[in-house]
Amino acid sequence: MSEKKTNRRDFLFTATYAVGAVGVGATIWPMIDQMNPDASVKALASTEVDVSAVNPGKTITVLWRGKPIFIRRRTQDEIAEARSVKLEDLKHPEKDEDRAVNPEWLVMLGVCTHLGCVPLDQKGEYNGWFCPCHGSHYDISGRIRKGPAPTNMEIPKYEFVNANTIKIG
Amino acid sequence: MSDHEYTPKSKFGKWFNDRLPLLTLANHLTDYPTPKNLNYWWTFGGILTFCLITQIVTGLVLAMHYIAHADMAFDSVEHIMRDVNYGWLIRYIHANGASMFFLAVYIHIFRSLFYGSYKAPREIIWIIGIIIYLLMMAAAFLGYVLPWGQMSFWGATVITNLFSAIPLVGEGIVTWLWGGYSVDNPTLTRFFTLHYLIPFLILGLVVLHIWALHVPGNNNPVGIDIKKPSKDTVPFHPYIVIKDGFALLMFMIVFAFFVFYTPNILGHADNYIEANPLVTPAHIVPEWYLLPFYAILRSVPDKLLGVVAMLSAILILAALPWLDTSKIRSAVFRPLYRQFYWILVADVLILGYVGAMPAEGLYLLVARVATAYYFLHFLVILPVLGWKEKTLPIPLSITEPILGGSPNLATAKNKESLNK
Numbered sequence: 001m002s003e004k005k006t007n008r009r010d011f012l013f014t015a016t017y018a019v020g021a022v023g024v025g026a027t028i029w030p031m032i033d034q035m036n037p038d039a040s041v042k043a044l045a046s047t048e049v050d051v052s053a054v055n056p057g058k059t060i061t062v063l064w065r066g067k068p069i070f071i072r073r074r075t076q077d078e079i080a081e082a083r084s085v086k087l088e089d090l091k092h093p094e095k096d097e098d099r100a101v102n103p104e105w106l107v108m109l110g111v112c113t114h115l116g117c118v119p120l121d122q123k124g125e126y127n128g129w130f131c132p133c134h135g136s137h138y139d140i141s142g143r144i145r146k147g148p149a150p151t152n153m154e155i156p157k158y159e160f161v162n163a164n165t166i167k168i169g
Numbered sequence: 170m171s172d173h174e175y176t177p178k179s180k181f182g183k184w185f186n187d188r189l190p191l192l193t194l195a196n197h198l199t200d201y202p203t204p205k206n207l208n209y210w211w212t213f214g215g216i217l218t219f220c221l222i223t224q225i226v227t228g229l230v231l232a233m234h235y236i237a238h239a240d241m242a243f244d245s246v247e248h249i250m251r252d253v254n255y256g257w258l259i260r261y262i263h264a265n266g267a268s269m270f271f272l273a274v275y276i277h278i279f280r281s282l283f284y285g286s287y288k289a290p291r292e293i294i295w296i297i298g299i300i301i302y303l304l305m306m307a308a309a310f311l312g313y314v315l316p317w318g319q320m321s322f323w324g325a326t327v328i329t330n331l332f333s334a335i336p337l338v339g340e341g342i343v344t345w346l347w348g349g350y351s352v353d354n355p356t357l358t359r360f361f362t363l364h365y366l367i368p369f370l371i372l373g374l375v376v377l378h379i380w381a382l383h384v385p386g387n388n389n390p391v392g393i394d395i396k397k398p399s400k401d402t403v404p405f406h407p408y409i410v411i412k413d414g415f416a417l418l419m420f421m422i423v424f425a426f427f428v429f430y431t432p433n434i435l436g437h438a439d440n441y442i443e444a445n446p447l448v449t450p451a452h453i454v455p456e457w458y459l460l461p462f463y464a465i466l467r468s469v470p471d472k473l474l475g476v477v478a479m480l481s482a483i484l485i486l487a488a489l490p491w492l493d494t495s496k497i498r499s500a501v502f503r504p505l506y507r508q509f510y511w512i513l514v515a516d517v518l519i520l521g522y523v524g525a526m527p528a529e530g531l532y533l534l535v536a537r538v539a540t541a542y543y544f545l546h547f548l549v550i551l552p553v554l555g556w557k558e559k560t561l562p563i564p565l566s567i568t569e570p571i572l573g574g575s576p577n578l579a580t581a582k583n584k585e586s587l588n589k
Contacts, residue, residue, distance in 0.1 A: 032345075035359065041349045061447055066351030068447050114472060116330040117323065117449040133327060133453045134467055135528055150472045 041065075046169030048161065051105070059121050061110060064168045068110035068118050069156065070129075071166065074140065079103045081127065082141040092151045096141040099155055107158050107166060108142045114149040129153070197383070202402035203409050204389035206567045210280040211387070212416030213273050214379075219417055220270040221375065225368050227263040228312075235315065237361035239354035242317035243443040261432040267309050268435045269424050271458035274302060278486075283510055285498030286388040292490040294381040299487045301374050304367050306459065306483075311364035317357065318440030319450050325352045325360070327453060331466075334476040351446060392499025393563055401567040454525055461517050464524030465543070468536040478540065485547050492547055494555025502561040506554055513546050 047064045051071060054060055059072040074082070082096040083103075100106045110129075112119050117133035124130030124137035126145045131138075136147030143152040158168045175196040177183045186192040234253050236245040249256035278298070281287050287295035314325045329346050333339040348355030386397050395401040403409070427435065435457060439450045455463050465482050469475035485492075500507040520539045526532040564570045 035348050035355075036345050037347075037349045038355070041353075041355065063446065066349060066353045066446055114330075115327040116333075117327065117453065118447065119449075132449060132451050133323075148467075148470055148472055148475065 046167060048165055048167045050165055052164040056104070062168075064156065069168055070106070070108055070110040070121070070142075070153075072106045072121075074100070074104055074106055078127075078140045082139065085139065085141070085143075089145075091144050094141075094143060094152055096143075099141050099143070099152070102160070105166075106140075106142060107155065107168065109154040109156055111153065112136055112149055113144065113151045113153060114147070119153070199404065199406040201383065201405040202386065202398035203405050204387055204395055204401060204567060205403045205408075206389050206391060206401075207387065207409065207412070208390055209412075209416055210276065210283075211389075212413045213277040213280065215413035216273045216417055216420050217270070217277060218375065219420075220266060220273055221368065221371060223266050224263065224270060225372070227259050227266060228365070228368065230259050231263055232365065235361075237315070237358050239317065239357050239444075242315060242357060246316045258428070261428045265424065265427040265432060265435060267312065268427070268456070268458065269420075270305065271309070273420070274305065275458070278302070279514065282513070283500045284388055284390060285392055285493070285495075285500070287490045288493065288498050289490065290385045291382075291388060294378060295490060296487050297374055297378045297381060299483075301371055301378065302486075303483065304371050304374070308364060308367040308371070309456065309458070311360045311367070313440075313456060314357065314360045315364060316440060317444045319442045319444060319448075320437045320440040320453070322352055322444035322446065323449055323453050324455060325356065328455075329356075331476050331479075334473040336473070353446075388498060389567065390499060390501065391564060391567055392497065392501070393566070395567060399566075452527065457521065457525070460522075460524030461520035462524075464520040464536045465540045467524070467528040468533065468540045482540075482543060485544070489547065489551075493551045495551075495558060495560070496555075497560045497563060499563075502563050503554075503558055504561065505558045509546065509550055509554065513543075516542050516546070 044065060047062065047069075049060075049062050049069075049071065051060070051073070054071065054073045056073050056075045057078075059070050061068045061070055063069070079096075079100075082100070085096070087093040087095065096103070099108070110118050112131040112133065114131065114134055114136050117131050119129035119131040119136070119138060121129060124146075126137050126139040128140040128142065128145075129138040130136070131147065131149065134148050136149035137145050138149075138153060139145050141152075142155075144150070156168055158166055161167045175193050177186050177192045182192055231249065234245065234249045234256065236242060246260070249260050251257075253259075281295065281298075310324070310328055314321045329343055329352065332342045332346065335342060344350065346356070347353065348359065386395075389395070398404075437454065454460070462479050462482055466475045466479040469478045495503060495506065497503055500510055516539050519535065520543065523532045523536040523539065528536070
């Protein structure tokens with residue numbers, strides 16, 4: 001067996017398998033990729049919201065990419081509370097300053113990072129949100145404090161177009 | 170296939186059978202030698218076949234009236250219930266049929282656990298069965314999403330999010346499954362397609378399951394190998410056909426009770442509210458047949474480990490033929506295993522109960538203990554029991570304890586030598 005050398009036929013086999021594998025892959029990929037978000041879904045990627053009617057201490061929920069976005073206008077007490085939390089007490093340490101650049105406004109994806117339920121406003125042990133599905137507690141900055149969720153609620157990309165309008169996405 | 174050669178009587182039959190041996194197959198199925206001591210726990214194979222066919226036929230009819238679109242699905246289900254001739258009946262049979270299917274499959278699985286039907290040489294039958302069970306769960310979940318009610322929507326959200334626990338690629342997989350950034354119309358249409366496909370995959374696997382069964386033949390309550398055909402067997406037709414038929418009638422009475430008297434008791438009222446992506450129902454629970462696994466998921470405080478524990482709880486069953494080290498099949502001759510078996514049954518029922526309750530306080534504690542015991546049973550108790558347990562003597566044949574007068578091996582052997 002040791003004296004068996006590679007010959008032209010071995011080369012042809014290997015080349016055929018290689019080209020065949022690429023061909024099969026190129027055929028299968030469209031079948032897989034067709035399930036990814038299509039152009040019409042991606043086209044709905046940004047939403048503008050008028051927040052002039054939101055009073056301090058109130059939250060509005062808007063739909064963005066089929067998911068709820070919580071926009072909360074926080075009171076001074078709530079801002080103070082969110083900013084006084086020590087980072088070492090957090091499961092997923094993030095400063096409130098980084099989560100709410102404009103401290104009065106908290107804009108976040110209203111989706112529990114555990115299994116995707118919508119948490120309830122002003123509930124739970126940390127004065128923020130509580131997910132009824134599997135019992136995750138979030139604070140007034142949307143940070144996970146207790147329960148199975150692994151991370152804080154996500155902050156989407158957003159900007160203030162003017163003082164009263166937020167553009168999400 | 171059968172040991173004896175089969176020749177059709179008619180000339181045409183012979184001509185046809187030489188070209189496609191369907192008649193040989195039919196003959197094999199009617200004459201198939203079956204242990205004569207099979208009890209009613211063995212009738213659930215036939216009952217399950219009935220359930221599968223019922224689901225396929227009713228599902229086919231429902232698909233003629235259902236519209237798989239996020240804006241119309243909920244209304245089309247109500248249209249089926251109110252306008253379509255006998256639509257209410259067909260939908261209630263299909264919805265309760267899923268529950269009946271799982272009821273029967275759980276009895277079928279626990280029968281195998283009691284009588285050691287998964288042991289050599291029946292491992293492949295068992296593993297195919299576990300794959301069928303997994304596909305059944307997938308089909309049931311996908312089907313539950315189709316009416317597009319609140320439980321449909323949030324159940325779909327929670328279950329698809331299980332994949333987000335996978336490190337690195339998890340989020341990408343979830344987006345891919347959804348076809349968007351949340352459960353929405355693209356999700357619904359693909360779920361409908363897959364829900365339509367899976368029953369036929371199951372049907373194919375059922376054929377393999379029965380084929381694999383017909384190689385060694387049925388296990389039996391005594392759990393010993395028997396000679397086929399012999400005094401220990403009866404032909405499948407008419408003996409087993411009649412027994413299966415009677416059991417099926419009894420089963421259909423239970424089925425009909427649910428369909429006609431309490432068609433919604435196994436469902437959730439929340440699913441008669443149309444899906445709303447902004448409001449999560451206060452208490453999300455899966456259908457009853459998934460509750461034990463749901464309890465295992467929730468009993469682990471870490472997201473990824475919770476998902477791993479839940480999947481392991483199902484997949485561990487596939488390894489059962491190698492985890493159970495005992496050579497004796499039937500629990501009838503395993504006094505210790507018999508007790509652990511009933512503890513396992515209780516454990517799974519407890520898991521099912523706490524799975525329906527909120528995951529807090531005492532319920533959570535009970536769920537954790539029951540989860541730990543579930544894995545302990547398969548990973549520790551079963552392997553150790555195989556070495557330590559002192560089993561009872563098994564009879565030489567099914568007939569022997571009756572004719573020989575004693576199930577005791579030594580006594581029977583004595584008698585045999587006396588007879589000589």
